[in-house]
């Protein structure tokens with residue numbers, strides 16, 4: 001029996017995608033091979049990666065002056081690749097000459113800032129740390145000399161999301177959309193660079209999607225490893241080395257599934273309805289609450305905390321909630337180890353019935 005998996009990532013994939021992959025496991029498109037067995041440069045694989053990119057472009061509305069790269073190393077490697085590439089000849093120049101601005105909205109933003117600080121000056125222009133990251137701070141205007149401006153669109157751990165794209169003028173806006181890619185429409189043309197690890201809303205772990213405006217793919221210092229250079233990956237069509245072939249194939253199936261549902265506007269409606277069911281329940285609950293300011297609530301990651309404040313009773317309640325829910329087929333509801341409480345991650349592939357089952361379980365738990 002399949003469970004409803006509320007994991008923040010890797011997370012649920014649509015059942016029709018898994019079923020299709022199963023039927024194609026040993027022979028895809030009459031090639032007599034599994035996707036895992038074929039050369040990435042073969043005539044059999046080429047249409048697979050091309051279809052995946054074309055569908056991503058179509059569904060996200062990616063303008064033609066943007067390049068799409070399928071890389072490895074997770075979103076975490078982008079924390080280094082973005083500064084290494086966008087700062088130009090960063091090793092040759094004195095580090096103090098280059099500066100970027102970042103908004104601190106939680107752990108992933110902090111990690112991006114830490115890696116970036118190895119190569120350039122990091123200006124943390126605003127932070128929501130004062131209220132445990134339960135809101136998105138106002139984004140100050142950038143300094144015109146900043147190399148780029150970085151925001152984390154959906155904050156997976158604390159469950160916040162930007163409600164509007166900040167205006168950064170001519171300074172390229174960079175965003176991490178690992179946990180919200182394709183969950184609702186996003187105007188790609190407002191960004192210089194967008195990146196996302198696949199394992200939350202797009203496919204299996206091992207693929208990272210980078211969408212970059214063509215003019216930002218500059219030449220970087222020769223000291224930067226080839227594998228970390230956007231210009232090289234771009235020139236080679238994401239095939240400088242062997243790409244994560246199977247993961248890219250699964251992403252293609254996920255995108256086909258999404259298109260069949262009606263694309264991003266259709267899934268955004270579904271996602272809003274799913275999230276509202278849970279937030280409405282939480283706002284009325286006497287046992288749990290959402291700590292996140294309403295305006296900034298994520299559609300994808302919904303933390304909830306017991307109202308009980310006595311620490312031993314609270315810990316016991318959390319523990320029994322998570323284990324009893326798991327026994328009822330609702331798994332991975334524990335909050336992030338750094339935040340505590342509970343968290344339901346309800347990405348595109350989580351059916352509305354999964355959210356309804358969670359709410360029914362919570363109502364029953366609360367009564368008991």
Ligand SMILES: *Cc1c(COP(=O)(O)O)cnc(C)c1O
Pocket residue numbers: 009073074075076077108152154155156176177178179197198200
């Ligand atoms: C999960 C996540 C990451 C880390 O992704 P990896 O692919 O594991 O490196 C980074 N940023 C956000 C917003 C995430 O949700």
